[in-house]
Amino acid sequence: xxxxxxxxxxxxxxxxxxxxxxxxxxxxxxxxxxxxxxxxxxxxxxxxxxxxxxxxxxxxxxxxxxxxxxxxxxxxxxxxxxxxxxxxxxxxxxxxxxxxxxxxxxxxxxxxxxxxxxxxxxx
Numbered sequence: 001x002x003x004x005x006x007x008x009x010x011x012x013x014x015x016x017x018x019x020x021x022x023x024x025x026x027x028x029x030x031x032x033x034x035x036x037x038x039x040x041x042x043x044x045x046x047x048x049x050x051x052x053x054x055x056x057x058x059x060x061x062x063x064x065x066x067x068x069x070x071x072x073x074x075x076x077x078x079x080x081x082x083x084x085x086x087x088x089x090x091x092x093x094x095x096x097x098x099x100x101x102x103x104x105x106x107x108x109x110x111x112x113x114x115x116x117x118x119x120x121x122x123x
Contacts, residue, residue, distance in 0.1 A: 001026050001028075002024055002025070002028065002029055002098045002112040003024065003025045003026060004022055004023070004024050004096050004112055004113060005022070005023045005115065006022050006094065006095065006096050006116060006117040007021050007022075007023070008020040008021045008117060009093075009118045009119045009120075010118075010120070011120045011121075012120070012122070013086075013122050014087055014088055014121055014122065015086065016121070017083060017084045017085075017086065018083045018119060019081065019082050019083070020080065020083065020096075020117060020119070021078060021079075021080055022034070022079040022081075022096030022114060023077065023078055024079065024098070025077065029074065029077050029098075032098035032099060032100070033051040033052060033053050033055065033099040034070075034072055034098055034099065035047065035048075035049065035051070035070075035097050035098075035104060035110060036049045036050065036070060036079075036094060036095065036096055037094070037095045037110075038090075038092035038093065038094045039092055039095070040091060040093075043092075045095070045107050047059075047104070047105040047106070047107075048060070048068065048081070049064065049069075049070035049081060050070065050099065050104045050105075051070065051072065052104075055072070058070050059104055064083075067086075068081060068082065068083050068084070069082040070082075081094065086121045087121060088121045088122065088123045090121050091119060091120050091121050092119060093118050093119075094116060094117050094119055095113055095114055095115075095116045097112060098112040100112075
């Protein structure tokens with residue numbers, strides 16, 4: 001079992017930066033590939049960034065590639081999402097999640113979710 005709590009969301013102007021944090025509890029945290037998803041009003045939850053099973057590779061949605069960076073600290077049980085050059089279309093609730101199945105791009109591959117943190121980017 002893993003419990004996840006996101007923080008760090010807020011209101012930022014276009015072109016600005018935010019860093020989201022995800023605090024995990026549970027002794028097995030390090031064995032899970034972690035990911036970030038987001039969901040805008042009226043839209044489906046979409047993949048943003050994630051780790052491979054080994055943790056040696058990272059994956060990004062095309063829409064955030066080059067602007068967002070996912071990282072983790074297994075000692076502190078933390079996952080981060082550094083977001084730069086933010087755009088209004090990045091506005092959404094952002095969720096961190098722990099993956100248990102193979103397809104890292106779909107929410108169904110993740111069994112454990114945080115409550116989400118709101119990111120609003122103004123133009």
